[in-house]
Amino acid sequence: MIGKYIRERLSWILLVLFLQGLLLFVAYLDNTIPFLPMVYIAFLSLLIFTGFLLVRYTKETKFYKTLDSWEDTYDLSSIAPPESPFETIALDRLTLQTERFKKESSQHLVELEREKDDLLSWIHEVKTPLTTLQLIIDRMDDEALKSQLMYEWLRIHLLLDQQLHQKRIPFMKNDVYIERTTLEAVIHKEIKALRSWCLQKGIGFDVSLAAEEVLTDEKWLGFILRQLLTNAVKYSSASSDIVIESEEEEGRVRLRIRDHGRGIDPKDMPRIFDKGFTSTTMHKDTAATGMGLYLAKKSAEALSIRIEVESRQGEGATFSLVFPKSNEFVSLSQL
Structure with missing residues (x-):
């Protein structure tokens, strides 16, 4: 100075x-x-x-x-009182700007909340005709057409589900209930939801769960698994199996999901959890949103679940969910 x-x-x-x-x-x-x-x-x-x-x-x-x-906040109390006319001018202008920014910030927050509520309301309204459409598809006799329609229905359903959870993640701490969760029930529920897609590609599942229970939130765990299984099915080779297995390591449960697809390019590995990132090798794939792994990572972090990835290009990828130890239950329950 x-x-x-x-x-x-x-x-x-x-x-x-x-x-x-x-x-x-x-x-x-x-x-x-x-x-x-x-x-x-x-x-x-x-x-x-x-x-x-x-x-x-x-x-x-x-x-x-x-x-x-002074930190970049709206609190001006930490600034010393002005002792000269020029300092008074500076503080007065700073106060006026701060008040204006506070007012604009409040207005933007209100608008964002309104937009979020409108979007959530719209998603819930869309789910009603989507459920009706599913019932209509189930009554169809043409199996080939039925399979194609169910695949497209599933894509719409998954996109709406992603959007719904994306809006909920910032307020996830208000929607978390940690309890003993049976992995088999959650995994089979998510596999069943992807059944039509798996049948269309001829993909099966090999499930082997040595560790059967974890401490976590069942609903949000289902959402995380949904993103990982969706990616596994999407990028798996036709007529291949997706291996799901669990084990306990040093008091932590590790759940692995291994596919036999195209794998991940090594140069893409540091960026696969970035928001909006799709791939450099399949950059023209317009069906990819780049949101699935990002949302899975954000949700897992809130539950203290670590996601690890292993992959060799052309040989598939393995995503592992490492759950916290049982004695870390207290820190999770404080969310």
Whole structure:
């Protein structure tokens, strides 16, 4: 701060030095003026000026030091009271801007809440005709057409489900209930939901659960598995199996989902959980939204579930869910 203060007052400092130098120069040229006393006067003047600068530095930088350390918030109480007209002008303008931003921020939050509520309401309204459509499809006799329609119905259902949970994630802590959850029931429910798609591709499931229970929220775990299984089915080769297995390692349950699809390009691996990222190898795949793994990661983090990925390009990918230990239940229940 002292360097900035010197640069701020540099013109005044140079003016004082120039005046003292001018005084000595005149005394040097004019023999009637004793030179040594003028040197003494100039020295005392500079000494007094230096002390004056130190006093003014402490006084004038107090306001700006607090302003410099002020965090980018709406709280102006940490800023020192102004002690000069210019400081008063600066604080007044800052206060006016802060009040305006607070007002605009409140308005934006209200608008976002309204849009979120409208979207959630629309999603729930769309689910009604979607359920009716499913019942109509179930009554069809043409199995080939029925399978195609169910596949398209499932795509719409999954997209709506993603959108619904995306809006809920920021408020997920209000919708979490940690309890002992049976993995088999949750996994079979999600597999059943993807049945029509799996039948169309000839994909089967090999489920082997050595560890049967975990402490987590059943509904949100189902959503995470839905995203991982959807990806596994989507990118698996036709007539292949998706392997689902669980085991307990050092008090933690690990659930693996392994497919035999195209795998993940090594250069894509650091970005697969980024919002909107699809793939660099299949960049023209317009069906991909890049939201599934992102939403799964965000949901898993809220439940203290770690997601690990192993993949070799052309040989498939393995996604692992590592659940927290039982003694970490307290931290989860405080969500």
